Amino acid sequence: MIYREAGDFKTSYREDSQTFPIKLDRRAYWTLMVVAFAVVPFVINDYWANAVLLPFLIYAIAALGLNILTGYAGQVSLGTGGFMAVGAYAAYKLMTAFPDVPILFHVLIAGAITALVGMAFGLPSLRIKGFYLAVATLAAQFFLVWLFNKVPWFFNYSASGMINAPERTMFGAAITGAEASAPARYLFCLILTVALAWIARNLTRGSVGRKWMAIRDMDIAAEIIGVNPLTAKLSAFAVSSFFIGVAGALLFAVYLGAVEVGEAFGIQKSFLILFMIIIGGLGSIFGSFAGAAFMVLMPVLLKNVLVDGFGWATDLAAHFQFMIVGALIIVFLVFEPHGLAQLWRLAKEKLRLWPFPH
Amino acid sequence: MTDMNAESYVTEDGRTIGGVIMEMKNITLRFGGVTAIQDISFDIREGEIRAIIGPNGAGKSSMLNVISGFYVPQEGEVWFRGRRRAKMKPYQVARQGIARTFQNIALFEGMSVLDNVMTGRLTRMKTGLAAQALWFGRAEREEIEHREKVEKIIDFLEIQAIRKTPVGRLPYGLKKRVELARALAAEPALLLLDEPMAGMNVEEKEDMSRFILDVNDEFGTTICLIEHDMGVVMDLSDRVVVMDYGKKIGDGTPDEVRNNQAVIDAYLGVAHD
Numbered sequence: 336m337i338y339r340e341a342g343d344f345k346t347s348y349r350e351d352s353q354t355f356p357i358k359l360d361r362r363a364y365w366t367l368m369v370v371a372f373a374v375v376p377f378v379i380n381d382y383w384a385n386a387v388l389l390p391f392l393i394y395a396i397a398a399l400g401l402n403i404l405t406g407y408a409g410q411v412s413l414g415t416g417g418f419m420a421v422g423a424y425a426a427y428k429l430m431t432a433f434p435d436v437p438i439l440f441h442v443l444i445a446g447a448i449t450a451l452v453g454m455a456f457g458l459p460s461l462r463i464k465g466f467y468l469a470v471a472t473l474a475a476q477f478f479l480v481w482l483f484n485k486v487p488w489f490f491n492y493s494a495s496g497m498i499n500a501p502e503r504t505m506f507g508a509a510i511t512g513a514e515a516s517a518p519a520r521y522l523f524c525l526i527l528t529v530a531l532a533w534i535a536r537n538l539t540r541g542s543v544g545r546k547w548m549a550i551r552d553m554d555i556a557a558e559i560i561g562v563n564p565l566t567a568k569l570s571a572f573a574v575s576s577f578f579i580g581v582a583g584a585l586l587f588a589v590y591l592g593a594v595e596v597g598e599a600f601g602i603q604k605s606f607l608i609l610f611m612i613i614i615g616g617l618g619s620i621f622g623s624f625a626g627a628a629f630m631v632l633m634p635v636l637l638k639n640v641l642v643d644g645f646g647w648a649t650d651l652a653a654h655f656q657f658m659i660v661g662a663l664i665i666v667f668l669v670f671e672p673h674g675l676a677q678l679w680r681l682a683k684e685k686l687r688l689w690p691f692p693h
Numbered sequence: 694m695t696d697m698n699a700e701s702y703v704t705e706d707g708r709t710i711g712g713v714i715m716e717m718k719n720i721t722l723r724f725g726g727v728t729a730i731q732d733i734s735f736d737i738r739e740g741e742i743r744a745i746i747g748p749n750g751a752g753k754s755s756m757l758n759v760i761s762g763f764y765v766p767q768e769g770e771v772w773f774r775g776r777r778r779a780k781m782k783p784y785q786v787a788r789q790g791i792a793r794t795f796q797n798i799a800l801f802e803g804m805s806v807l808d809n810v811m812t813g814r815l816t817r818m819k820t821g822l823a824a825q826a827l828w829f830g831r832a833e834r835e836e837i838e839h840r841e842k843v844e845k846i847i848d849f850l851e852i853q854a855i856r857k858t859p860v861g862r863l864p865y866g867l868k869k870r871v872e873l874a875r876a877l878a879a880e881p882a883l884l885l886l887d888e889p890m891a892g893m894n895v896e897e898k899e900d901m902s903r904f905i906l907d908v909n910d911e912f913g914t915t916i917c918l919i920e921h922d923m924g925v926v927m928d929l930s931d932r933v934v935v936m937d938y939g940k941k942i943g944d945g946t947p948d949e950v951r952n953n954q955a956v957i958d959a960y961l962g963v964a965h966d
């Protein structure tokens with residue numbers, strides 16, 4: 336009985352509602368933080384940054400955002416890719432219009448702009464639910480991609496129709512552009528991811544989170560306890576879109592550097608993020624990270640094992656990956672809607688009782 | 694003999710009943726061709742336990758839905774605390790201090806008992822989004838303050854042991870109790886209970902009756918409840934409205950209602966078959 340909460344008594348409501356109620360979890364968390372901030376920056380190289388760490392951090396932000404909307408507030412969205420595009424193009428316009436402003440502001444304001452756009456597209460959620468809302472957000476997805484393709488102002492009339500991230504800095508270090516180093520890009524994304532995860536955790540443990548979950552579980556009952564569905568749903572769309580906008584801005588400016596909207600932010604991206612939260616766990620902060628890690632790591636692993644190890648053809652490995660994801664989606668939707676996060680919780684519950692299961 | 698027309702009076706068991714807090718005037722509610730409520734007037738006085746009884750389909754739940762703002766009657770006026778209610782959404786009614794439970798339980802199944810009861814305090818939690826995002830300071834203080842209130846209610850209803858249990862896993866009787874806890878957490882001026890004892894066994898009914906009486910007694914909460922079990926109603930309530938086919942056929946103390954010929958014919962007679 337190493338992993339346990341017996342003898343770990345909570346003597347105040349404050350302790351009772353902390354993020355990691357079990358001491359061992361707290362230790363693991365702080366160890367992870369120390370490694371992420373104090374060790375990884377010194378050992379990271381371009382391969383690790385580009386293949387694993389940057390996409391993981393950025394998609395984790397997007398997954399947190401979608402999880403707030405879908406997992407916590409119960410509003411299904413297939414528009415994630417489109418909203419990421421809003422963040423990316425807003426960041427691009429801001430970066431080119433205000434080159435002297437630190438990149439952090441560009442990214443955060445891009446998030447705020449996405450929040451406003453998300454609220455506008457969230458308005459129909461007051462009238463329509465479930466499947467019909469999903470279709471409405473799908474329309475938003477296609478409309479937004481079309482808009483950024485067709486209106487040259489958004490890509491500054493560039494001949495290719497693509498947007499390219501110019502070099503922008505933070506505390507003198509280049510974060511975007513060709514000269515940006517792997518540690519700088521990694522740290523920039525890490526700080527944003529940790530800060531946003533902390534905010535997501537705070538919002539979901541207090542009264543705003545309960546309003547969202549109340550609307551998700553039973554909107555009629557939510558109304559009779561005094562929740563205004565309008566403000567509850569729109570706040571979920573706003574917060575969610577802020578996260579997704581920031582993720583879009585980072586994906587474009589820090590990770591990819593150059594973007595063609597349909598390719599980077601098409602409907603596949605909406606599904607990718609949706610799969611992350613289904614596999615990771617709906618309504619779970621940890622699940623958002625688990626899902627992002629899974630979807631980022633699996634292709635890398637498959638490539639290393641199947642292609643490099645067993646000599647499979649690349650496209651065969653890619654098909655194999657589709658099959659795995661498809662099967663997992665079905666398994667999780669049918670058997671474990673709370674995803675990897677729930678499996679993790681169950682494993683811990685077993686561990687807590689071990690070696691005396693009764 | 695107490696004078697029930699006075700501004701306020703003291704009951705035999707020593708509770709003070711105040712003036713009228715809620716008044717329904719000539720309410721008529723129709724669903725297409727069905728008239729669920731026909732020209733009904735009655736009032737609820739501060740501090741009393743007011744029962745609405747009647748056979749199935751009499752329109753009792755519809756009446757509670759009118760009070761809580763779910764249904765808007767075609768005719769009639771709703772007066773609360775001396776003011777006529779303008780057109781109002783249910784969440785606005787809740788914010789005026791009216792809480793309720795449902796005939797078919799309406800809890801948040803995906804949340805724990807504690808979170809469900811905490812939602813009862815949402816109308817009183819004022820910290821904005823930005824302060825909550827930062828948590829430390831205002832949001833945390835507010836959370837703890839309301840948690841303390843909620844824990845008192847959890848103790849009061851004796852559901853401490855299931856605090857962290859997801860509501861979906863609870864048996865029916867406990868769910869009813871959690872729903873009452875959520876309504877109580879709002880510290881309502883008027884508490885509406887739609888068949889709080891339906892589907893319970895004798896023991897659970899006794900527990901629930903005791904809770905209802907205690908709530909009324911200790912917090913002075915005005916209660917309007919719908920109940921099928923005549924015995925329970927007669928024991929619990931100060932005054933009773935009797936409905937049948939959407940009409941009011943009796944209104945008075947349990948004794949008066951019991952001896953009212955129209956009520957005996959329409960309801961008690963049927964019930965005693």
Ligand SMILES: Nc1ncnc2c1ncn2[C@@H]1O[C@H](COP(=O)(O)OP(=O)(O)O)[C@@H](O)[C@H]1O
Pocket residue numbers: 724727728729747748749750751752753754755756
């Ligand atoms: N939403 C509704 N739509 C149509 N008819 C309704 C609705 N709600 C109630 N009714 C009708 O109103 C009448 C009274 O129902 P109700 O108030 O539930 O009765 P009670 O609670 O006394 O059993 C019934 O005939 C019922 O079918």
Ligand SMILES: [Mg+2]
Pocket residue numbers: 753754755796
């Ligand atoms: Mg009913």
